[in-house]
Amino acid sequence: MAEKSELWLKLIQVVANIEAELGRTLQEQHGVGLSDYRALQILSRSPDSELRMQELASYLRLNQSSVSRMVERLERHGLTIRDLCPDDKRGVYTVLTDKGRSRLESAQPDYEAALTAALKEHGCEELLSTKFGTAETK
Amino acid sequence: MAEKSELWLKLIQVVANIEAELGRTLQEQHGVGLSDYRALQILSRSPDSELRMQELASYLRLNQSSVSRMVERLERHGLTIRDLCPDDKRGVYTVLTDKGRSRLESAQPDYEAALTAALKEHGCEELLSTKFGTAETK
């Protein structure tokens, strides 16, 4: 049974290495962190390129407060803006700006390339052929 | 090509969920964090249950300063002690204490069980059958 732990350890180390590499690429070449990049990506695919904090949080599997701060970050860099929700005054939309969109679009190819390269480098392209049960968030 | 990113995203989310679950289990039931647990585990398998900071860091894929602080933590909880290196006075050994060892031993079965359960819950036991190229650390 202990080999299971071993394998798991190996797996997460590989995953961590790859994530780190992706993060480095994005940061160095586009000045965006990994989670910021993912937030932009999610926003760009949402209707009207906007989402409320909670929704964004649940997509990113981050908690609300982290997202609140991330959005603050994105906003500081001009990549998104906040927009008050007309029907529910508690709500806040995070909206992708043009700058945000173009930043995303220029980063995307490098991200994909880095991912492909990193997977290959670790000899684990097959990881992506795993199909999950897609268990819901806890 | 974008599906590759999608799949990768799914993968890391599943991995993150599982890691979080493992961490919670360890923290709640044994008062040890996930990386602390892994450090104990690595120490316990090392000759004389001791390692120098750098070695520990490289096993854990953490940088040296993080390990320095982690060891401080472990030491504060009485799970390890520092021991000066006789032949190289710059060096410091981190040595597992009896308390550390028994803590590890009591945590281990729960860890393994939690891992098995989490893998099953996400329907991805097959993840562990991936064989990696075991690329070295960057």
Place this chain on the structure above:
DNA sequence: ATCATATGTATGTCCATGCAATCACTGTCT
């Protein structure tokens, strides 16, 4: 032996995240 450089560890500072408490608003029940 001396000095320059490399190595091992620790410390200062910053950043991202989580949790708990809070603020602001909503909707419901009476």
Place this chain on the structure above:
DNA sequence: AGACAGTGATTGCATGGACATACATATGAT
């Protein structure tokens, strides 16, 4: 209408990690 439980977001605080730097010791060249 008024009270109040619930919901969305923000804020205070703590933690763990990274990077740069400091400090002590070791090693190697002259």
